[in-house]
Amino acid sequence: MKIAILGCGEVGHCYAQAWMAAGHTIQAVCELRQDEDMQARVQSYGATLHPAPGPWLADVDLVVSAVFGHAALHVAEQALPHLRADAQYADFTTASAGDMRAAAAVAARHGIPFTDVAIMGAIVLLGARTPLLCAGTGAEAVARFATDSGAPARAIPGEAGDAVRLKLLRSIMTKGMESLTVECLVAAESMGLRDALYEVLSDIDRTPLTAFMDSFLRSHVLHAQRRLAEVQEARDQLTDAGLQPLVLNGVESLFARTSQGIAAAQAAAGGKPLDIPDTVSARLAWLTTLARQDSAPPA
Numbered sequence: 001m002k003i004a005i006l007g008c009g010e011v012g013h014c015y016a017q018a019w020m021a022a023g024h025t026i027q028a029v030c031e032l033r034q035d036e037d038m039q040a041r042v043q044s045y046g047a048t049l050h051p052a053p054g055p056w057l058a059d060v061d062l063v064v065s066a067v068f069g070h071a072a073l074h075v076a077e078q079a080l081p082h083l084r085a086d087a088q089y090a091d092f093t094t095a096s097a098g099d100m101r102a103a104a105a106v107a108a109r110h111g112i113p114f115t116d117v118a119i120m121g122a123i124v125l126l127g128a129r130t131p132l133l134c135a136g137t138g139a140e141a142v143a144r145f146a147t148d149s150g151a152p153a154r155a156i157p158g159e160a161g162d163a164v165r166l167k168l169l170r171s172i173m174t175k176g177m178e179s180l181t182v183e184c185l186v187a188a189e190s191m192g193l194r195d196a197l198y199e200v201l202s203d204i205d206r207t208p209l210t211a212f213m214d215s216f217l218r219s220h221v222l223h224a225q226r227r228l229a230e231v232q233e234a235r236d237q238l239t240d241a242g243l244q245p246l247v248l249n250g251v252e253s254l255f256a257r258t259s260q261g262i263a264a265a266q267a268a269a270g271g272k273p274l275d276i277p278d279t280v281s282a283r284l285a286w287l288t289t290l291a292r293q294d295s296a297p298p299a
Contacts, residue, residue, distance in 0.1 A: 001019075114137055
C-alpha cells in the first residue's frame with residue numbers, strides 16, 4: 001500500500017512507523033512544518049515532503065489525515081479532488097461529527113470512500129496498538145488494513161461522524177476522570193493523605209466500570225440532595241487547604257440542578273416523594289429533561 005500522511009505530528013509519526021514495519025510505503029507527507037527536524041523525519045520514511053495537498057496525491061492508495069481536528073474539513077476539501085477513484089481517505093482526527101460528515105460529503109461527490117477513524121485511547125500509552133473505531137463508506141476496508149498492520153480496529157454501522165461521536169462521548173468520561181484525578185490527588189498530596197486515599201478507593205476496583213456508572217446514575221436521582229451537601233463540604237475542604245476547586249464547582253452545579261429538579265417535582269406532586277422506576281433507562285430519561293438547555297425542571 002502506498003500511503004500519504006497529511007499532518008505528521010505524534011499520531012502521523014506513530015502510524016507511519018507502524019505501517020512501514022508492516023511492509024507498506026509512506027510515499028509522501030503533507031505538513032505545514034518544513035523545518036530541519038520535519039525534513040529529517042520524512043527522509044527517514046523515504047518519502048517526499050509537501051507543504052500543501054496537490055496533484056501528487058494521485059500516486060497513493062491511501063490518504064490519512066492526522067491534522068488538528070479544527071483543520072480536518074479544510075484539509076479534506078483541499079485533498080480529495082486529487083485522489084484516484086480507487087483510493088481511500090481515512091480521517092484520524094478528532095474533528096466534530098458535523099465536520100466529519102461534511103468531509104464525507106465532499107468525498108462522495110468525488111467518488112472516494114471516506115472513513116472516520118476514532119482513536120479510542122492514548123497513543124502515548126499504546127502507540128499503534130491503540131484500538132481504532134471506523135465508520136463511513138470505507139470503514140470495512142480501512143479496518144481490515146489497520147488490523148492487518150497490527151492495530152486493533154473494527155468497523156461500526158452508520159455514517160462518517162459516528163465514530164468520532166463515540167470518541168467524544170468517551171472523552172466526557174475519561175477527561176472528566178482525568179480532571180477529577182488531578183484535583184483530588186493534588187489535594188490528597190497537599191494533606192499528606194495520598195497513600196491513604198488509594199486504600200479507601202480500592203473498593204472501586206472490584207466493580208466493572210459500566211456497572212459502577214449505572215449504579216451512580218440510578219442512585220443519583222434518589223440521593224442528589226444529600227450528596228450535594230457532601231460535594232459542598234469537599235469543595236470547602238479544598239478551599240481551606242488553599243487550593244482552587246475547579247472540577248468540584250462543576251460537580252456542585254450538576255448536583256444542584258438535580259436537587260432543584262427533585263424539589264420541583266415533589267412540589268408539583270403535593271409533596272410526595274419522587275417516583276421514577278429504578279431502571280437506568282427511566283432515570284436517564286428524567287435526568288435528560290433536566291440537562292436540556294431549554295427545559296424547565298420536570299414535574
